[in-house]
Amino acid sequence: MNTSLNKLPIQAVINGEPKMFLAAPGQVLADVLRDELELIGTKIGCNTGDCGACSVLVNDRLVCSCLVLAAEVEGQSVQTIEGIADGAVLHPVQQKLLEHGGLQCGVCTPGVVVAAKALLDSNPNPTEEQARYWLAGNLCRCTGYDKIIHAVLDAAEAIREGAAS
Numbered sequence: 001m002n003t004s005l006n007k008l009p010i011q012a013v014i015n016g017e018p019k020m021f022l023a024a025p026g027q028v029l030a031d032v033l034r035d036e037l038e039l040i041g042t043k044i045g046c047n048t049g050d051c052g053a054c055s056v057l058v059n060d061r062l063v064c065s066c067l068v069l070a071a072e073v074e075g076q077s078v079q080t081i082e083g084i085a086d087g088a089v090l091h092p093v094q095q096k097l098l099e100h101g102g103l104q105c106g107v108c109t110p111g112v113v114v115a116a117k118a119l120l121d122s123n124p125n126p127t128e129e130q131a132r133y134w135l136a137g138n139l140c141r142c143t144g145y146d147k148i149i150h151a152v153l154d155a156a157e158a159i160r161e162g163a164a165s
Contacts, residue, residue: 012073014039015083023070030054030065033080041081041110045139052138055111056080062118064137081110084117092155092162093117100151104142112138116152124160128153 007022014037021036030047033039033056042065045053049064056065057079058072084091093116096102103109112135119126119134126134131152132145140148 008071010070010074012075013077015079021070025069025071027070028066029056029058029068029070029073029078032070033065033078039080039082043107043110045107050137050139051108052111052115052135053108055114055138057114057118060118060121062115079114081113084113091117092158093120093152096151096155096158097148100147100154102143102147102151108138108140108142112140112148116148116155119152120156120159124156124163126153126156131156 007024009020010023010032011018011020013019014033019037021032023032023036030042030044033042034044042056043053044066045051047066049067052064054065055062057063058068059077060079085094090098091113093113097109097113103112115135115138116131119131123130128149131149135145135148135152
């Protein structure tokens with residue numbers, strides 16, 4: 001049986017660019033991003049929505065791409081880790097994670113960056129408690145979280161200072 005005949009044509013805007021891809025009816029967005037669109041920055045950790053490694057933004061809403069069917073993004077906008085930096089200029093979250101040593105093995109990092117960006121887009125001045133709550137869906141086995149949280153709060157400050165200038 002030719003499985004490509006069963007695939008659905010999907011049109012979406014991925015990282016600001018219109019894309020068309022084929023997806024099987026039950027195929028999740030994480031697999032399409034990695035296997036069809038070769039956006040391998042999105043990591044697959046648990047496949048159950050528990051670890052946050054596959055976090056992406058769909059219409060600026062934070063989702064676990066392992067829980068979203070690819071067909072659900074028809075006509076939608078998707079932003080992955082590859083779309084966070086502005087060319088060679090890192091997003092403040094990315095820069096501050098580097099400065100604070102808030103990343104190690106890199107499995108959780110893409111999801112943490114995407115989730116932190118979503119937090120700062122919706123709340124440019126989060127408290128530490130709010131940042132911890134927002135990022136609770138992103139599991140990290142290496143850093144112990146403090147460096148991540150401090151980096152996010154520092155990024156929030158940098159973004160606010162940049163907006164004020």
